[in-house]
Amino acid sequence: xxxxxxSRRDVREYxxxxxxxxxxxxxxxxxxxxxxxxxxxxxxxxxxxxxVDIDYVGGKDLPRLTTVQQVETFDRLSSNLANIKLMAKSxxxxxxxxxxxHDRKIFDGLVEWLRLLNNEAEVHQAIxxxxxxxxxxxxxxxxxxxxxxxxxxxxxxxxxxxxxGVVCKMCAVVKKKDGEIVFPINKSERVLLxxxxxxxxxxxxxxxxxxxxxxxHTIIYNFVIFHSHQPLADWGKDS
Ligand SMILES: [Zn+2]
Numbered sequence: 001x002x003x004x005x006x007s008r009r010d011v012r013e014y015x016x017x018x019x020x021x022x023x024x025x026x027x028x029x030x031x032x033x034x035x036x037x038x039x040x041x042x043x044x045x046x047x048x049x050x051x052v053d054i055d056y057v058g059g060k061d062l063p064r065l066t067t068v069q070q071v072e073t074f075d076r077l078s079s080n081l082a083n084i085k086l087m088a089k090s091x092x093x094x095x096x097x098x099x100x101x102h103d104r105k106i107f108d109g110l111v112e113w114l115r116l117l118n119n120e121a122e123v124h125q126a127i128x129x130x131x132x133x134x135x136x137x138x139x140x141x142x143x144x145x146x147x148x149x150x151x152x153x154x155x156x157x158x159x160x161x162x163x164x165g166v167v168c169k170m171c172a173v174v175k176k177k178d179g180e181i182v183f184p185i186n187k188s189e190r191v192l193l194x195x196x197x198x199x200x201x202x203x204x205x206x207x208x209x210x211x212x213x214x215x216x217h218t219i220i221y222n223f224v225i226f227h228s229h230q231p232l233a234d235w236g237k238d239s
Pocket of ligand 1: 149168
């Protein structure tokens with residue numbers, strides 16, 4: 001089955017545990033025996049710069065990787081430091097947040113993202129926000145941006161991360177009293193968020209340069225950390 005390498009870690013002298021995101025089984029850990037031997041021909045393609053096809057057999061403790069073949073390479077990415085950083089941040093995020101979720105659309109979204117990083121010389125920093133926003137929607141946390149999540153009013157000026165979407169003035173007052181974090185949001189920001197949901201990454205990447213509204217990052221970052229129940233570093237800050 002097709003897979004992307006998320007991370008590798010050493011076990012014993014020549015072996016490693018490789019964490020993959022696969023198209024059929026979601027995130028899995030597999031034991032790659034002998035992968036650190038100089039003669040291992042598989043070592044080079046067990047990296048996020050390749051889309052690979054893998055097979056494995058179930059082991060008592062840990063399933064074992066049996067074959068790995070290259071399907072596609074993201075080799076242009078290897079000379080683009082800015083895009084490598086974005087790739088590393090995204091794989092780390094998926095590695096931390098994902099457990100057993102397996103959804104073909106998540107896998108396809110990840111491949112679309114890596115192809116974008118490979119094919120576009122310049123990727124707007126905010127495209128990572130778009131990728132994360134779409135990913136969280138697939139995980140079941142789709143930000144509501146059309147109507148107040150509490151009363152259905154179309155006149156909205158705020159967004160509550162805990163309630164999962166925009167709220168009207170009246171409902172915002174109630175939510176704030178309840179201790180929810182509420183951010184202001186304007187019409188242009190909602191229009192841009194809708195585009196981020198609807199358009200392919202490649203298309204939105206080209207328009208972000210002109211249209212980007214920085215407050216959207218704060219909204220998306222807070223939305224994501226609230227709905228992932230664990231601390232995540234702010235990907236908008238350069239580390
Ligand atoms: Zn309302």
